[in-house]
Amino acid sequence: MKAGLVGYAQTGKTTLFNALTGLTAQTGAAGRGSKANLGVIRVPDARIDKLSSIFKPRKTIYAEVHFVDVPGPRAKGSGLDAATIQALQGVDALAVVLRGFPSEDGTVADPIRELADFDTELLLNDQIVIERRLERMKKEKGREREQAALEKCFAELGAERALRGFSLPADEERELASYSFLSRRPLLAVVNVPEADAASAVAEPLAKAAAARGVEIVSICASIEAEIARLPTAEQADFLASMGIAEPAAARFIRGAYKLLDYVSFFTVGEDEVRAWTIRRGDKAPRAAGRVHSDIERGFIRAEVMPCDMFVEVGTEAKMRELGKLRVEGKDYVVHDGDIVNFRFNV
Ligand SMILES: Nc1nc2c(ncn2[C@@H]2O[C@H](COP(=O)(O)OP(=O)(O)O)[C@@H](O)[C@H]2O)c(=O)[nH]1
Numbered sequence: 001m002k003a004g005l006v007g008y009a010q011t012g013k014t015t016l017f018n019a020l021t022g023l024t025a026q027t028g029a030a031g032r033g034s035k036a037n038l039g040v041i042r043v044p045d046a047r048i049d050k051l052s053s054i055f056k057p058r059k060t061i062y063a064e065v066h067f068v069d070v071p072g073p074r075a076k077g078s079g080l081d082a083a084t085i086q087a088l089q090g091v092d093a094l095a096v097v098l099r100g101f102p103s104e105d106g107t108v109a110d111p112i113r114e115l116a117d118f119d120t121e122l123l124l125n126d127q128i129v130i131e132r133r134l135e136r137m138k139k140e141k142g143r144e145r146e147q148a149a150l151e152k153c154f155a156e157l158g159a160e161r162a163l164r165g166f167s168l169p170a171d172e173e174r175e176l177a178s179y180s181f182l183s184r185r186p187l188l189a190v191v192n193v194p195e196a197d198a199a200s201a202v203a204e205p206l207a208k209a210a211a212a213r214g215v216e217i218v219s220i221c222a223s224i225e226a227e228i229a230r231l232p233t234a235e236q237a238d239f240l241a242s243m244g245i246a247e248p249a250a251a252r253f254i255r256g257a258y259k260l261l262d263y264v265s266f267f268t269v270g271e272d273e274v275r276a277w278t279i280r281r282g283d284k285a286p287r288a289a290g291r292v293h294s295d296i297e298r299g300f301i302r303a304e305v306m307p308c309d310m311f312v313e314v315g316t317e318a319k320m321r322e323l324g325k326l327r328v329e330g331k332d333y334v335v336h337d338g339d340i341v342n343f344r345f346n347v
């Protein structure tokens with residue numbers, strides 16, 4: 001998964017990026033360059049840890065999230081520049097960082113306002129794209145359905161509603177497949193709260209405002225988390241506990257993003273490799289096979305499936321088979337979160 005951290009200047013994007021990735025990109029004015037920072041983290045997963053202790057494989061591979069720290073608009077209403085738009089179009093999840101701490105000059109935090117302003121930014125950008133497209137289409141023939149779909153989107157945006165909650169009949173939906181509207185992307189809001197609120201849940205009014213926009217929200221204190229990320233791994237858990245924080249920012253962020261995108265994980269196991277793979281909830285076995293290799297999807301015969309939770313208790317595939325818990329599934333099988341899958345294929 002690729003996630004883009006966006007938002008206004010001085011909201012703590014780079015600090016959060018550092019906290020999530022354990023890297024140290026420059027924060028503050030000096031770090032506000034035009035280039036995006038790139039980082040990768042492994043998705044923590046206790047199930048993979050357990051499988052790895054059973055198989056003792058040569059390689060243990062966790063799912064990964066790639067992060068881009070996008071410079072973003074400098075001030076409200078300044079619009080999204082071309083570089084930002086391009087960076088945003090390449091990500092699966094948009095995460096907007098909202099300032100929840102008082103700024104250096106003492107300006108109070110207003111994350112509800114900031115979320116509304118940023119959403120407007122996305123929405124205006126889509127409006128411009130659609131307007132231009134409709135203008136050009138006037139001269140083209142045979143594109144009535146596409147035009148109708150775009151006009152409906154345009155009306156929705158005109159009512160100041162983002163497109164993420166907007167649905168169209170399937171035939172019109174297909175016409176929009178080649179567009180990547182920013183306001184239609186799943187959006188995760190990360191409110192960067194002061195240290196005193198590091199362990200608190202998202203404030204009720206902000207949680208409601210986010211829900212009304214169809215936005216998932218998590219609360220993180222980026223400055224504390226960045227400090228923690230710099231500690232040796234062995235000391236991190238104690239420090240978190242002393243702050244009353246149940247789990248590190250990366251884990252909370254990833255959970256929010258997975259929920260938002262409706263992602264689930266399945267596993268492949270063996271002496272060579274224990275590995276987590278990410279798919280969308282509802283994906284069927286051949287599509288899941290395609291994550292591993294396109295040949296396996298092409299030559300898919302069947303999938304042998306065991307639920308991970310039961311497997312780690314039982315301990316061996318032979319016993320699972322005896323218990324009748326190793327199932328053979330075909331191409332219509334919907335892969336579940338936590339399935340251990342062995343694909344049979346022929347190419
Ligand atoms: N008090 C406080 N300051 C923060 C926090 N996160 C970032 N800052 C400060 O806000 C300024 C901007 O941070 P930066 O991460 O560069 O923001 P960006 O412009 O969004 O990338 C820096 O001076 C940070 O030290 C936070 O959680 N609390």
Ligand SMILES: [Mg+2]
Pocket residue numbers: 013014015027028031032071
């Ligand atoms: Mg920055």
